[in-house]
Amino acid sequence: MREYRKFYIGGRWVDSAQSATFDVINPATEEVCGTVASGSAADVDKAVAAARQAFGGWSTSTVEERVELLQNISAEYQNRSGDLAAALTEEMGAPTALANGFQVGLGAGHLGTAIEALQNFMFEEQRGESLVVKEPVGVCALITPWNWPMNQIAVKVFPALATGCTMVLKPSERSPFTGQVFAEILDAAGVPAGVFNLVQGDGPSVGVPLSGHPDVDMVSFTGSTRAGIDIAKNAAAGVKRVTQELGGKGPNIVLDDDDFAENVSKGVVTMMLNSGQTCSAPSRMLVPNGRMEDAIAAAKDAAPSVTVGDPSGDFSIGPVVSASQFEKIQGLIQQGIDDGATLVTGGPGRPEGLTKGFYVQPTVFADVKNDMAIAREEIFGPVLTILGYEDIDHAIEIANDTEYGLAAFVAGADLDKARSVARRIRAGSVAINDAFDFCAPFGGYKKSGNGREWGAFGFDDYLEIKGILGYRPAPDVSE
Template identity: 70%
Template sequence: MREYTKFYIGGDWVDPAESRTFDVVNPATEQVCGRVAAGSAEDVDRAVAAARAAFPAWSRTSVADRIAVLRTISERFEERRADLAAALTEEMGAPAALAGGFHCDLAAGHLATAIEVLEGFTFEELRGTTLIVREPIGVCGLITPWNWPLNQIAVKVFPALATGCTMVLKPSEQSPFSGQIFAEILAAAGVPAGVFNLVQGDGPGVGVPLSAHPDVDMVSFTGSTRAGVEVARNAAPGVKRVTQELGGKSANIVLDDADLPANVATAVATLVVNSGQTCSALSRMLIPNSRMAEAIEAARQAAEAITVGDPTGDVAVGPVVSGAQFDKIQALIRKGIEEGATLVIGGPGRPAGLDTGYYVKPTVFADVTNDMTIAREEIFGPVLCILGYDDLDQAVAIANDSDYGLAGNVAGADLEQARAVARRLRAGWVGINDGFDFHCPFGGYRKSGNGREWGEFGFEDYLEIKGIPGWATAPDPGQ
């Protein structure tokens, strides 16, 4: 049983203002596996005050000094990788190989990328007689979700540190263990007191006072679109900057010239990673109608081969994070059946032999139309919808017919054709043949949010731009 009863504020582990805790449930066992202190507005006040006090000195540190701190964090991170992986498996059910692999690799990759970007980043440039200066925005409130806890902490904390900001982090109350260990890593790395602060708790107790706090200069939020709207409302009276990475219902367009069995198998295997709990999951797969029968059979075979079970073992898919998430996914699977989609494999209920734990069957629906609920709403589970198209114009129209616009993919052998289709998709990240790049900006159109994370683009939201005209003397026109 894990017990985390202190917050990290002002460089010290301190008791919360109120002696309240919340339970954390292991989704594989449905049993309480830890208790964590629940913060309040008073804790937020203390953390924000510490960040505000630390800002003047940290904002004036040199690039070299900040790089040195980030490099030390990288060393301490690798020392705690096994601890982080174990925490992820316990708190959210990530299979051991995934937790110690891609979950940790993403965070380490964002840290390495932040260092690389910082080494060459231009904070000042002269344009004519005007000096353009990029300065740290100030105190940042960072609110992160449960589904990729380390990744989402990393894409906020590391750019904030790199640009000279100070911060208060509120991890999700559903996956707080990894956030606590992350704070221990930064403390061990010698991040100056008050630069990084951690307050655990739920949205009403910590998220609301943090996003509304008058001494917080910007809020970076990742989570549901519904919660993102509330964060923006809370922040609005202070006219503070708000960046949001929210929901998605991303389309994967498989072109007619693609290796269809291989692409479908990859699409199914990728979708079920993290039990389908990925905001950018390619949950709508668009297939040429002329090849639909082939695609359905390939998807059935791929889903049939996926192993589901105890995340401490050698499985591809563990449980979803909670009973509430399980119930939501089950309701949407039943809705798909009711609305006439063809259930290829999977369906309601737990996989055979798994009576305890929030396990969901890898599920594939065919004959899905874009007006069905399962094609419109973010299911956030291992559920793939297959839709058909007759030509590329129709495929693009279907892909773009969504309230969301976070991600997408185009799969095909003709690179020029794939590029042309990718340009037409209204989404923030559009891969070609599952391309991946830590320097690629990540964020969404429409209800998928605003702002961008990852790489150089992830720095921009933590910076204010100041123009100083007259900095340089205009050259004599007669010379």
Template identity: 70%
Template sequence: MREYHKFYIDGKWVAPLEQKTVNTINPATEEISGSIALGGAGDVDLAVKAARKAFATWSQTSREERLEVLQRIMVEYEKRAGDIAAAITEEMGAPKGLANGFQVGLGTGHLATAIEVLKNFKFEETRGASTIVKEPIGVCGLITPWNWPVNQVTVKVFPALATGCTVVLKASQESHFSAQILAEVFDAAGVPAGVFNMIQGKGSVVGAAMSCHPDVDMISFTGSEPAGVAIAQAAAPTVKRVCQELGGKSANIILDDANLAENVAGGVTGMMVNTGQTCSATSRMLVPKARMAEAIAAAKEAAAQVTVGDPNSDVAMGPVVSKNQFISVQGYIQKGIDEGATLIAGGLGRPEGLDKGFYVKPTVFANVTNDMVIAREEIFGPVLVIIAYDDIDHAIEIANDTDFGLAGNVAGADLEQARAVARRIRAGSVGINSGFDFNSPFGGYKKSGNGREWGDYGFHEYLEIKAILGYTPE
């Protein structure tokens, strides 16, 4: 039983101002797995004051000093990788293979990338008689979700620290175990007091207090569109910078070639990773209308191969994160049935043999039209919809007919055609045959947010730009 009843503020583990706790539920067993403290506005104020005080010195450190701290964090992170993975499996149900692999590996990758970017990042340049200086923005409030907990924390914290900012982190209530261990990593690494601070609690309380706090210079948020709107509204009176990575309903365009069945199968398997709880998941698969029957056969076979069960065993899919998420996903599956889509895999209820835990069947709908609710709203579960297109222009039209614009993919053997199609998709990140790159910017168009993370693009979000005119007179 894990009990985390203290926050990390100003380099110390401190009790919250008010003793409020909440039990946490293991989504695989539906049993209590521990409890955490719930913070309030007063705790936020203490953390912000600590971060503001530390900013005065941390912002003036050299590149080499910050590199040394990041490298110490890497040593401690690698020591605790197994503990972090176990926490992720327990708190949000990621299978142990995924938790020990990609979930933890993303943290390592983002830290290694931040270190390499920092080594050569240009914090100033000369333009004519002016010097352009990039300076740390200040105190950053970081609000992260539960689905890829280490990824979402590290992709914000490491660029912030690397650029000379100080941070106050509020991790999701559903992924608090891994966040607590990360705070222990920063403490063990000797991150200077006040540079990194962490408070647990509800977004409606802690997140809201951070968003409107006058001494927070920036909010970086990853989560749902409604929460993002509320944060932006709360931040507006203090005119702070707000960077957001929100939802997605991304399209995977399967080109009409000999590899169609293979690409359909890959799209199904990819959609089910992390139980479909991925904002950039390509949850709309677009296939040539004339080959819908072939696509259905391939998708049905691929979905049948997705194993579901105890995340501590060798399965592809664990449970969704919570009872509320389970109920939400079941509601979308019922909606798809009611809308007349063809259910070709999965469906309502738990998979056979699983009578406890928030498990969802790997579900695929075919013959979906893009006006259906299941094609327009982010389900955030293992539910894929297959939509037919007439030709490439029609496929692109469908792909772009969405309120979101986070990601996309083009799958096909003709690289030139795939490149041409990718250029026409209105989204912040488009893969060709499922590409991946730690240095590639990640973020969205439209209601998928603003700003970019990952690689050197992530550094820019934490920097102000100052022009010093006449610095080098001609």
């Protein structure tokens, strides 16, 4: 049983302003696995004040000083990677292999990318007779979700540190353990007092006072579109910058070629990763109408490879994060059946042999119409919908017929054709044949949010741009 009853504020572990706590439920056992202090507006005030006090010094630190700190964090991160992975498995049910692999590895990858980007980043640039200077935006409120905890903490904290900002982090109350270990990592790495602060708690108690705080200059939020809208409204009175990475309903256009069956199989497996709890997941697979039966056969063949079970064992996926998430997914699976979609595999209820834990059967629907609920709503579970298209123009029309625009996918052997299709999809990132790049920008169109994270692009939202006019460049005396 874990107990975390202190927050990290001003470079010290301090008691919360109130005695309230919340329990963390292990989704594999449905039992309490930890108790965490629950913050309040008073804790937010202390954390923001510490960040404000530290801003003057950290905002004027050199690039070399920031690089050195990030390198120190990298060393500590590697030392504690096993602790992070164990926390992930316990708090949100990530299988051991996934927790030790991609979950923790994403944080390390973003850290290495931030260090490289910082070493080459231009904070000053001559434009005509003016000097354009990029300066840290100020005190940042960083609010992160539970589904990829280290990824989302990394893409906010590391760019904020690299650009000279100070911050208050509020992790999700469903995955607070990793946030606590992460704060221990930064403390051990020597982050100056007040530069990084951690307050745990739920949205109403901590997220609301943090996003609306008058001394916060910028809010970076990742989560649901509904919550993102509320945060934007709450922050509006302060005219503060708000960046958001929100929901998604990613299309995966599978082209008609010799790799068709293989690409359908890959799409099934990719969709199920992390129990389908990924905002950028390829949840809508688009296949030619004439190949629908082939797609069904390939999906049915691929489904058994997605094994479900105890996250401490050798399984592909574990449970979903909570009882409420489980019930939401079950309701949408039943809705798909009621609406007339073809159930290829899976369905309602837990997988056979699992009577406890929030386990969901890997489920595939075919013959889905784009106006069905399972094609419109973000299910956030291991549920794939397969839709048919007549031609490429029709596929792109279906792909773009969504309120979301976070991520999309194109799979096919003809790269020129795949690239042409990718250009026409309205989404913040489009992966061709499952390509992956830490340096590529990540963020959404439409109701999937605004702003960009990852790599050097992730620095921009944490910087103000100042033009110093009359800053004529020095004459060239070499001639």
